[in-house]
Amino acid sequence: MKVLSFNPERCIGCGICEDVCSETWFKVTDREKSRIRISEGENGSFSALYCVQAGDCIDVCPVEALSRNKQGIVLVKNKVCVGCLSCVGFCPYGAMFYHPDQTQVFKCVACGKCADACPENALEIVEIDTPRAPGLQV
Amino acid sequence: MSDKTTTILAEFAYTPPAVERGYAGQTLYVDVSTPSIAAKPVTEEMKEKFIGGRGFDLWLLWHGVKDGTRWDSPENEVVISSGPCGGITQYPGSGKSIAAAISPLTDVMIDSNVGGHFGPYLKFAGWDAIEVQGKADQEVIVFIDAPGGKVTVEAAPADAPTDTHLLGHWLLEHYAPSADDYPQMSFVTAGTGSEHTRMGCLNFSLYDRKRQDLRYKQAGRGGIGTVLRDKKVKALVVRSFPISGDMNAPADLSKLQAAGASIHKEVATFDPVQNHMRTSGTTYLVQIMDDYDLLPVHNFKFGRHPDTPKIKREVWEELLTQGLPDGCWYGCTVACAHAVDGYEVKTGPYQGQTVIVDGPEYETVAGCGSNCGIFEPWAILEINFYCDTYGIDTISFGTGMAFAMECYEAGVLDAEKTGGLELTFGNAEAALEVLHQMGRGEGFGLIFGQGIRRMKAYFAEHFGADPQFVQDIGMENKGLEYSEYLTKESLAQQGGYGLTNKGPQHDEAWLIFMDMVNNELPTFEAKAEALHYFPMWRTWFGLCGFCKLPWNDVVDPKNKLSPEPQKIMHHVENYRQIFMGVTGREIDYDDIITQSERVYNLQRVLNIRLGKGLREHDAIPYRSAGPVTEEEYLSRQERYDTQLREWLGLNPDEMTLAEKMAAHREYRMDRYEKLTDAVYARRGWTADGVPTPEHLKKLGIDYPDVLAVVEKHL
Amino acid sequence: MTIADLLAQLRYSFPHIIVSINGEVITKDFATHPIPDGADVRVIHLIAGG
Incomplete structure (x- = not known):
């Protein structure tokens, strides 16, 4: 399946990926609406939160708003989602997001826009069989 | 698929109002005798003082019944309300309905907190509560059809079953326009056993999308199912709108989301090890x-x-x-x-x-x-x-x-x-x-x-x-x-069962560990404080539409280091945030207790009005306080003998079994009376268990008709 | 004796338990945490139930 891969050694924390993501999906520049979240650790290195398409959320959803498509990407059906945030609490990676401007949750669908825009090539879309925690996938 | 063959006996057209900050702003009154249907406004005073859920049930019952009303009087009502927070999706256990009536078992108000979809759907259909009064002269079904813009009382055809697992399927077939509507349907039903006993329960349905079948949760306590069947009501049916995450139009969604995301994480992390x-x-x-x-x-x-x-x-x-x-x-x-x-x-x-x-x-x-x-x-x-x-x-x-x-x-x-x-x-x-x-x-x-x-x-x-x-x-x-806990060694829990409004149901207080195992409530005053705080706190769930379980059945271990770990204040804070987030009303922790006290005390006065609700009605059977039989005493002889030495300064070696049992009985029943004195004093009641006019005034519920009830008992 | 041994002996199977040893609150590793001889051990059960 296609997933986003993040190389912490290359990331400089510029936040362009977050801006591009929120602009792509919400038409605004707002980190709180990004589907990838970069944070700085104590030692100056950066880490990323984003969906690795593990799918642990799918069975937690009470209304079957989460499903995996043929490409292996876990998708949220906005018309079905009741905004209960069960998936937010049960995602082992903290990669399901929410914002008070809407009830529905949102997540990375590996569209690759952030990878295209990353000036340091810290992000790329890769093809893998089994996802790991957010980070390098190969 | 829809196959309606019923006869409409009464019809009421309405436009479902938009729910605002947790309230639809009106309640539904149905008299199945006439039959007739009406809308009643929800006043600001109702919202301010009685919140919703059990508070609205009580308010409607208070005005609906007479002093001499019994369970099978036509004016007795089955009342159901969820509460302002009922139907939010962000926090676990937020879809509860509270059903109430004058009980066939107790002759006073019973309230029962139940899951299923009915209460929230009722609100989203435009009604903060439903009040069913009267007695039908034939089997009827009450149908609230929000998308259709009407409420009807219909004659139930002879082929409609009564037992819930059959009736539910029959109702789906006859009342849902298509299978797409199944998730928007919910029913309240009873069964043939409700007809023949005083312990009838109500079943509240939910359509289980994964199983593609109906499920039921029970408003079990106190015989409300019996009352429903006595009215010849076969079912209450609601058809609501497809659910979304902001059906309550909360004042501040972000407060609900923050609380929800945090508790779901706690559940995911700690439930598997707790x-x-x-x-x-x-x-x-x-x-x-x-x-x-x-x-x-x-x-x-x-x-x-x-x-x-x-x-x-x-x-x-x-x-x-x-x-x-x-x-x-x-x-x-x-x-x-x-x-x-x-x-x-x-x-x-x-x-x-x-x-x-x-x-x-x-x-x-x-x-x-x-x-x-x-x-x-x-x-x-x-x-x-x-x-x-x-x-x-x-x-x-x-x-x-x-x-x-x-x-x-x-x-x-x-x-x-x-x-x-x-x-x-x-x-x-x-x-x-x-x-x-x-x-x-x-x-x-x-x-x-x-x-x-x-x-x-x-x-x-x-x-x-x-x-x-x-x-x-x-x-x-x-x-x-009684519900199912042994209380012989916990005086506080004997009070938790006996010193209650509706009877021995543990949803008011569960103090056995605090009292018996931890010995955290060593004095009558300490027990009385717990028998004030916890029943009031737990009453609040039923005012708002919440379930008690997410409060204390899964807990982040960090709670152990908090000043009052028994209260689980980080969860109380979640609930406070949600209440403010839905209603837009700022409240503090004391306000929560006061909101409950109003309802709790008015419910006590209603019980007094109905001829009960006094000290004599809080008496408990001796089995809940101590060993009744020799077999029981002997099964715990070492414990009981030690207690005779330590508590009473007696020497059990010089006593017959009968003497030992009598000494225990006198001591244990006496301390229940002492506990009763302490609890009544803490709750602002007289020694006979009557809320004082001063206390009612302090709570803002010193209405003339309320004072008139208590003044006869001062 | 560890905390877990003591709890098992008392049949204290409830999951929400606080243990303090000589006034210090212990929140984890009950299975390996030893109880010194003569220690003041307190076990507090948090409510649940119902």
Whole structure:
């Protein structure tokens, strides 16, 4: 399946990926609406939160708003989602997001826009069989 | 598919209002006698003082009934309301309905907190509460059709079944326009057992999208199902709109989201190592209660049994279907509402049918299991299924059956008096036959179905029973059967059961560990403080539309280091945030308690108005306070003898067994009276249990008609 | 003796338990945490139930 891969050694924390993501999906520049979240650790290195398409959320959803498509990407059906945030609490990676401007949750669908825009090539879309925690996938 | 053949007897057209900040702004009044239908406004005063849910139920009942109203009076009402936070999806356990009526068992108001979709759907259909009054002269169905813009009272055709598992499917077929509407439908039903007993329950349906079938949660306590059937109401049906995450139009969604995301994470992290609610519901308590000598065994005689492992959590985890999101409302990750799928019914009229059995919960396992000496999971499932579909409360059935079985073993009953049933402890087949008799309305089932209080009187009058003995062992208070915890060694919990508005149901307070195990409540005053705070806090769940379980059945271990860990203040804070986020009303922790106190005290006054609600009605059977029989005393002789030395300065070696038992009885009943004094004083009541005018004034509920009730008792 | 040994001996199977040893609150590793001889051990059960 296609997933986003993040190389912490290359990331400089510029936040362009977050801006591009929120602009792509919400038409605004707002980190709180990004589907990838970069944070700085104590030692100056950066880490990323984003969906690795593990799918642990799918069975937690009470209304079957989460499903995996043929490409292996876990998708949220906005018309079905009741905004209960069960998936937010049960995602082992903290990669399901929410914002008070809407009830529905949102997540990375590996569209690759952030990878295209990353000036340091810290992000790329890769093809893998089994996802790991957010980070390098190969 | 829709196949309506019913006759419309009354119709009321309306445009469903938009819900704002948790309120639809009106309540639905249905008189099934006339029949007639009306809308009543929800006033700012109602919202300010009574919040919703049980508070609205109480307010409507207070104005709907008369001083002499009894359960079967036409003016008695079945009232259902969820509350302003009911129907939010972000926080577990936020879809509760609170059903209320004047109870056939207690003659005072009963309130029962129940899951399922009805209460929230009712609100989203435009009604903060429904009030059903009167008695129909034929079988009727009340249909609230929000998309259709009307409420109707319809004659139920003769082919409409009564037992819930059949009626639910019939209602889906007849009232949902298409299968797409199934998730938007919810029903309140009872059953044939409700018709023939005083312990009828209400079933609240939810459409389970994964199973593509109906499930039910029960408003079990106090016989509200009996009241519904007495009115000849077969079902309340609501058809609402497709659900979304902002149906309540909250003032500040972000507060709900923050609280929700945090609690779901706690559930995901800690439930698998704490109570395992997500795999086995509340059954985790069975073995724990046995470990602490608190599991009711053989009509509350004992607190543990060697066969308890046969009905412990792990057994149910095997039987319950796993891996489904089993919340009784959207977003409940605590998900205690499990079910056994594909259960083949073994006895009675539905023998051979394959059904879904909802539950069982701890109360059912303990009440219909260990308390009756029944340790066979199949029998508990079978009883659970039939109680639900007949519309019978499993707690009243279990505790009542335990009483009947002890009466049988003590010779009060025999096979002749029971019509051939050998009601010995452990005889599951006989217990099931009594249940089927309750469904059919015949035999010993009719006597049994009147509940323990009336069985006591009947056994004394007709079977020559010693009135004192049956009073001592019959575990009821106010006429309601006890729920399933042993209280002999916890004075505070004896008060938690007895010093109540509706009777011995543990939803007011559960203080056994604080009191008995931790010894954190060493004085009467400390116990009284706990019997003020916890009942008020727990009342609040029912005002808002919440479930109690996510408060304290899963807890971040960091709570252990907080100043008052028993209160779990980080969860209380979640609830405060949600209330503010939905209603836009700023509140602090004291406001929460005051909101509950208003409802609690007015409910007390309603009980007084109905001729009860005084100190004498808070008395408890001695079985809940100490050992009634020699067998009980001897089973814990070392403990009781030590207590005689330490508490009373007596030397048990120089006393006969009868003297020792009498000394215990005098001491234990006396300290219950002392506790009663302390609790009443803390609650702002007189020594007779009457709220004082000053206290009512302080709470802002010193209405003239309220004061007129209490002034007669000062 | 460890905390877990003590709890098992008392049949204290409830999951929400606080243990303090000589006034110090212990929140984890009950299975390996030793109880010194003569220590003041307090076990507090948090409510649940119902």
